[in-house]
Amino acid sequence: MTGPALETRALAIGYQRRGRPDNILARELNLSLWRGQLIGLLGPNGIGKSTLLRTLAGMRKPISGQVLLGDAEIAAFSPGELARRLSLVLTAAAQPNLMNGYALVALGRHPHTDWIGRLRHQDRAAIVRALAAVGAQDLAERPVAELSDGQRQKLMIARALAQESAIMLLDEPTAYLDLPRRVETMQLLKRIAHSAGRAILVSTHELDLALRSCNRLWLMSEEGIAAGAPEDLALDGRLGATFQADGIHFNQLRGTFAPDPPPGPAVSLSGEGTPLIWMRRALERSGYTVGNGAAAVNISLRPNGKVATWQLKINGGSSSHRLIQDVLDALEGQKK
Amino acid sequence: MTGQSAGRPALRDRARADAAAGPAFADAILGLIAWRQILDRREFAGARPILLLFLPFLLLLLLLLSLALGSASIPLDQILSVLLDGKADQIAWTNIVLKFRLPKTVTAILAGMALGVSGLLMQTYFRNPLAEPFVLGVSSGASLGVALVVLTAGGVGGALLAGLGLAGDLLLTVAAGLGAACTMILVMMVALRVQSSVTLLILGLMFGYLVAALVSLLLYFAIPERIQAYINWTFGSFSGVTTEQLPILALIVAAGLLLSAALVKPLNALLLGEEYALSLGMRPSLTRFGIVLATALLVSAVTAFCGPIAFLGIAVPHLCRGLLGSADHRLLLPGTMLTGACIALCASIIAEMPGNNLVLPLNVVTALLGAPVVMLVVLRKVRGIS
Numbered sequence: 105m106t107g108p109a110l111e112t113r114a115l116a117i118g119y120q121r122r123g124r125p126d127n128i129l130a131r132e133l134n135l136s137l138w139r140g141q142l143i144g145l146l147g148p149n150g151i152g153k154s155t156l157l158r159t160l161a162g163m164r165k166p167i168s169g170q171v172l173l174g175d176a177e178i179a180a181f182s183p184g185e186l187a188r189r190l191s192l193v194l195t196a197a198a199q200p201n202l203m204n205g206y207a208l209v210a211l212g213r214h215p216h217t218d219w220i221g222r223l224r225h226q227d228r229a230a231i232v233r234a235l236a237a238v239g240a241q242d243l244a245e246r247p248v249a250e251l252s253d254g255q256r257q258k259l260m261i262a263r264a265l266a267q268e269s270a271i272m273l274l275d276e277p278t279a280y281l282d283l284p285r286r287v288e289t290m291q292l293l294k295r296i297a298h299s300a301g302r303a304i305l306v307s308t309h310e311l312d313l314a315l316r317s318c319n320r321l322w323l324m325s326e327e328g329i330a331a332g333a334p335e336d337l338a339l340d341g342r343l344g345a346t347f348q349a350d351g352i353h354f355n356q357l358r359g360t361f362a363p364d365p366p367p368g369p370a371v372s373l374s375g376e377g378t379p380l381i382w383m384r385r386a387l388e389r390s391g392y393t394v395g396n397g398a399a400a401v402n403i404s405l406r407p408n409g410k411v412a413t414w415q416l417k418i419n420g421g422s423s424s425h426r427l428i429q430d431v432l433d434a435l436e437g438q439k440k
Numbered sequence: 441m442t443g444q445s446a447g448r449p450a451l452r453d454r455a456r457a458d459a460a461a462g463p464a465f466a467d468a469i470l471g472l473i474a475w476r477q478i479l480d481r482r483e484f485a486g487a488r489p490i491l492l493l494f495l496p497f498l499l500l501l502l503l504l505l506s507l508a509l510g511s512a513s514i515p516l517d518q519i520l521s522v523l524l525d526g527k528a529d530q531i532a533w534t535n536i537v538l539k540f541r542l543p544k545t546v547t548a549i550l551a552g553m554a555l556g557v558s559g560l561l562m563q564t565y566f567r568n569p570l571a572e573p574f575v576l577g578v579s580s581g582a583s584l585g586v587a588l589v590v591l592t593a594g595g596v597g598g599a600l601l602a603g604l605g606l607a608g609d610l611l612l613t614v615a616a617g618l619g620a621a622c623t624m625i626l627v628m629m630v631a632l633r634v635q636s637s638v639t640l641l642i643l644g645l646m647f648g649y650l651v652a653a654l655v656s657l658l659l660y661f662a663i664p665e666r667i668q669a670y671i672n673w674t675f676g677s678f679s680g681v682t683t684e685q686l687p688i689l690a691l692i693v694a695a696g697l698l699l700s701a702a703l704v705k706p707l708n709a710l711l712l713g714e715e716y717a718l719s720l721g722m723r724p725s726l727t728r729f730g731i732v733l734a735t736a737l738l739v740s741a742v743t744a745f746c747g748p749i750a751f752l753g754i755a756v757p758h759l760c761r762g763l764l765g766s767a768d769h770r771l772l773l774p775g776t777m778l779t780g781a782c783i784a785l786c787a788s789i790i791a792e793m794p795g796n797n798l799v800l801p802l803n804v805v806t807a808l809l810g811a812p813v814v815m816l817v818v819l820r821k822v823r824g825i826s
Contacts, residue, residue, distance in 0.1 A: 163718055187721030198712035202767040207483040214709055215721040220770060221705045223480045245485045267720070 107174065108136035109270045109303035110160060110190075115169035117152060117159045126167050129155055130328055133169070137305055139270060142297040144314035144334070145307040147324030148347060153307040156324070157275050160305070162186050173271070187215035191264035193274040197256035205243035205251070208259050209234055212266035234266035237300070238292060254285035261289070265296065272296075274306040278313075286310055290317040311347075315359055368392045371435075375405030379412055379428075386428045390435070401438075403431060487766035495778035499549070502785040506545040507537055509794040540679070543686055548678040548788040549781040550693045551746050554738035556760070556780025557700050559753030560772055564707050565731045566641050573739040573753035576627050576640075576732065577647035578620050582743040583674065585619020586612055587655045590670045591662040612673060613685070613744050620740030623647070631732040632725065637714065640728075675801035676747035678788050689745050696738035697777065703730050704769040711767055749784075751806040755814045756780040762817035783810060 116131035129152030137143060147153050158164040160171055162178040171178040173189055181189070191212070200208065212234065213227045223231070235241050238258045248256060257277055264272050274293070278286040290310070294317045297304045305322075308314055314321060315334045323330040323337060325346045330337060337343045344354030351364050368391040373384060383403065387394050392401075402417040406424070414425045418438050425431045507519045514537065518528040522537045558573035566575070574580070589611060627644065634640050659667055681689060706727040709717035718724060742749065760775040761767060783806075791805040 161719065163715070183718070183723050184721040187719060190719075192716070192719035194715060198716055200711045200767055202487070202761055202765060203711065204483075204485050206480075206485065207768065208712075210480070210483050211709060211712060211720060214705060217705075219702065219705060221708060223483070228480065228482075244482065247486060 108138050109173070110137040111135070111172045112160070113170045113172065115159070115171060116167040117155050117164075118167050119155075120165075120167065128167055130324065131167075131169075133329055135322065135329060135331060137271065137303045139301045139303045140298060141319045142294050142304045142306065142317060143320045143322060144318035145305055145322045145324065146309075146311065146314055146346065147307075148349075151324045151326070153324055154275055157192075157273050157305070157307055161190060161192055161273050184215050187267065187269070189269050190271045190273065191267040191269040193257075193260050193264050193272070193277045195276040195279045197253065197260045197280075199249060199256070201247075201249050203248050205235070205240060205246055205248060205259050206231065208248050209244075209262045209266050212263035215267060230266050230268055234262040237265055237296060238262045253280045254282065254289075257281060257285075257289065258292075261292065265300070270301075270303060272302050272304045274304070276307050276309065278308060278310060286313060290314070293317070311343075312360060362388075369401065370395055370399040371401045371403060372396060372399040373403050377405065377412070380405055383414070383428055383431070386432060390432055392435070401435065484766060484768070484771070487768070487771065488764055489766070489771050491763055492771065492774055492778065495775070495782065499778055499782050499785070502782055502789070503545055503549070506548065506785050506789050507541045509789055510536070510541060510792050511795075511797050512536065513795065539683070543681055543683050544679045544788065545785065546686060547681045547689065547746065548784040550689055551678060551742045551749060552752060552756070552780035552782070552784025553777040554693045554696060554742045554780075555749060555752040555784070556756035556776035557697060557773065558735040558738040559755075560757040560760075560769070560776045561700060561703070561707070561731050561735050562753075563757050564710055564769070565728070566637055567710070567713065568641070569758070570754065571641070573735060574648070574748070576623075576644045576735060576739070577651065578623050578627065578736050578739045579743045579748045580648040580651035581623025581626075582616040582620040582740065583655055583748060584651045585615040585617070585622075586673050587658045587670055588619075589615040590673065591658040591666050613680070616673075616747075617740065617744035620736075620743055623651075624736035624740055627736060628729070628732055631728050635724075637728070640732075673747050674803070676749040676803045676806075678746055678784070678802065680747075681745045685745065689741055692737055692741035696734045696741070699730060699734040699737070701773060703727065703734065704773055707731075707769040746802075748803075749806065750803045751810050752780060752784060752787075755810045756783060758814055759783070759810075759817055 112133050112135045114131075115133040115135075116128055117133070118126055118128035118130070120126050133156075145153050145156070155164065159166055160178075162171070162181070165179075173181065173186075178186065198208075209231050210221075210223060210227070213223060213230060214221060216230075217223065217227060232241075235244055238261050240255070240258045240262055243251060243255055243259060248259065251259070257280070261274075261277065264274075272293075278289050281289060290306075290308075290313045293304055293306055296302055297319075306318075315338065318334055320331060321334045321337055321343075323342060323346045330342050330346070332342075334343075338354075338356060338359060341354075341356075344356070347354065347361060352361055353364050354360075355362050371387055371392045371394055373380065373387070373394050374396070383405070384394050387403075400419065404415045404417075406413050406415050411426065414428070414431045416423050416425060416431055416434055418435075423434060425434060504516060504519055507523075508514050508516055514528070514533050518530075518533055519537060522528045522534055526534075528534045528537065555573055559571075562571040562573060562575055563569060565571075626647075627640075630643055631640055634643070659670065662670075706717065706722045709720045709722045710727075712720075714724070717727075739753075756776050756779050757772065760772055760779045763779065764771050764775050766772065787802060787806045787809055790809060791800045791802050793800060
C-alpha cells in the first residue's frame with residue numbers, strides 16, 4: 105500500500121440547486137485518508153460534515169473536483185465494487201424487527217455474496233471475526249429489536265467490519281450513546297484502524313474523545329478544512345478558532361471548551377490534590393474568579409486525618425466545611 | 441453436510457409425524473431441501489423456516505376443498521378422478537370441476553400469491569407496515585377504466601351489462617387492464633425520476649385520491665343500475681376468469697414473482713434503510729424500477745381479472761412474518777406466496793357458502809376472515825416481546 109486509501113483533489117462539496125447558484129459548503133479540499141489511521145472530523149453543526157462524508161462515500165456528487173479511491177475516481181466504481189472498498193455507519197443504528205445480531209452483521213457480506221446472499225465458509229469466518237472484534241459475540245443470537253442503542257451500534261460497526269472494506273466512514277456514530285459507550289466506541293475504532301489496517305474517518309462532536317483517540321483531525325470551518333495532529337491544532341489555536349462562539353473559549357491547558365468566566369468576586373484557593381481541581385470547577389461554575397493571590401475570600405484545603413476539610417476565611421471570620429456544597433452555601437450566605 | 445445424506449430417509453419416516461417434532465426433524469428437512477446451503481442456521485436462529493414446509497400441504501388440502509365445496513358438494517374421490525383421469529362418475533361433476541371450480545381455484549391461488557408478494561415488496565420498499573399493493577395507484581387506474589366503461593358506455597355497454605357474470609365480462613377485464621397498464625407506465629416514469637421512496641409513496645397516494653374523485657364524479661352522474669354494476673366489480677371475484685384467460689393471468693403473475701425472487705438481496709438490504717442499502721452495494725434505480733415493475737405487473741393482472749381484492753396485500757406479509765418469525769425475504773417471499781394462496785382459497789371457499797346458493801362478496805369475506813387473524817398475530821407478537 106503506497107498511496108492513500110482515499111484522496112480528494114480540489115474537491116468542492118455542497119448542494120446543486122435548480123435555477124439558483126450552488127450552495128457550496130466547502131471548496132478546494134485536498135485531503136487524504138491512509139490505512140491504519142483513525143481520523144476525527146470535527147466542526148460546528150451545519151458546517152457540512154455529513155455532506156462531506158456522503159460525498160466521500162459516493163452517495164452525493166461533488167460540485168467539482170475529484171474523490172479518488174486508489175487511482176480511480178469514485179464514480180467509476182459500480183455500487184458493488186464500491187461497497188467492497190468502502191463501508192458506512194450512520195448516527196442512528198437501523199432497528200430491523202425479527203432479525204438477530206448475526207443476520208444483521210451478515211448483511212455486511214452482501215457485496216461479497218451471490219444473488220441470493222448465500223454465506224460461504226469465508227463469509228461466516230468474516231462475520232465471526234467482526235463480531236469478536238467489537239466484542240458482540242453474545243449478541244449474535246439475540247433479536248436486534250431487543251438490544252440497547254449501544255449494542256445495536258456495536259453490531260452496525262461489526263457489519264461495516266464484515267464488509268472488509270479498506271475504508272470506513274462513520275457519521276456521528278456515538279451521538280445516541282451514553283458516555284462510557286462513547287469512550288468504548290472510539291477506542292474500538294482506534295483499535296480497528298491500527299490492528300486491521302483500516303482507514304477510518306469518524307465525524308463526531310466529542311472533542312475530548314477525538315483529541316485522545318484520533319491520529320489526525322480534520323477541522324471543518326467556514327474557511328475550509330484544517331488537517332493535522334490533534335495536539336498541533338490545539339496549540340496553534342485553530343481548534344479554538346473552529347468552534348469560536350460568543351461566550352465560549354478553548355482552554356488550551358485543559359483541552360476543553362468552557363464558558364467565558366463572568367467577572368465575579370475574586371476567591372483565592374490554596375492546597376494540594378484532586379479535590380482542588382473540583383473545587384475550582386465548582387467556584388467557576390458559580391461565577392467566582394479563582395486566583396492564587398490575595399483576595400477577600402480565601403479557601404484552603406486542610407488534610408484532616410482521612411477526610412479533607414475546607415477552610416473558608418472571609419473578612420477575618422473562619423469556618424470549616426466537609427462538602428463543596430457546604431462551602432458554596434456559606435459563600436452564598438455571605439453575599440446576602 | 442451430514443444432514444443431507446442422513447436427512448432423506450429420516451424425512452420420509454417422519455414427514456407425516458407430529459408437527460411439533462424437535463430440532464433433529466427440522467435439520468432433516470432443511471437438509472433435504474437445497475436451502476441448507478442457502479440458509480445459514482445462525483442467520484435464522486429464532487426464526488421458524490420449518491413452517492414453509494407445512495404450508496404446501498395446507499395449500500393442497502385447501503385446493504381439494506375448494507374443488508369439492510360449493511353450492512353442490514362433490515366427493516373428494518370424484519375430485520381426484522377428475523384431476524387424474526379427466527372425468528367423474530357424473531358428467532355434471534366433471535363440468536363443474538373443470539369449467540368452474542378449477543379456474544376459480546387456480547385464479548384464487550395466483551391472486552393470493554400475487555397480492556401477498558406485492559404487499560411484501562411495498563412494505564419493505566416504503567418501510568411502512570401500512571403500505572399495500574394499491575399504494576402505487578395501479579388499482580385506482582383499473583377502477584377508473586372500469587368506471588368509464590360501466591358508467592358512461594352507451595347502448596353497447598348497456599347491452600353487455602344486462603347479463604349476469606359481470607366480472608367475467610371481457611370488456612371489463614380489458615378496461616381494467618388498460619387503466620392499470622396506463623397507471624403502471626405513469627408510475628414507472630415517475631419512479632425513474634424521483635429519488636426518494638417517500639416522494640413516490642405520496643405521489644401514488646395522491647394519484648389514488650385523484651382517480652377516486654374522478655370515479656365519484658362519474659358515479660354522481662350515473663344511473664342507479666350502472667352504479668350497482670360498478671359496485672359489483674369493486675366487490676372482487678375469483679370466478680370471472682375463464683380457462684382461456686387463465687394462461688394470460690398465470691404468465692403475468694409468474695413474471696412478477698420471478699422478478700421479485702431476483703430482488704430478495706436488495707430487499708434484505710433495504711431492511712436497514714435506503715442509505716445503508718446503498719452502502720451495501722444496492723443499485724438504487726435498478727432496485728426501485730424492479731420493485732415497482734414487479735408490483736405493477738402483479739397488481740394490474742390481478743385487478744384486471746378479479747377486481748380490487750382488498751386486504752390480502754396488507755395482511756398476508758404481516759401474517760407471514762408472524763408465522764415465520766423472520767424478516768428475511770428469502771423466507772418471506774415463498775412464505776407470502778404460500779400464505780397468500782391459502783388465505784385467498786379460504787376466502788373463496790367461504791364466499792361460496794358451501795351447501796347454499798348464496799354467494800357473498802369476496803372483499804367482505806377477505807376482511808371479515810383476515811382482520812381478526814392478523815389482529816391475533818400482531819397482538820401475540822407484541823406480548824412475546826414485552
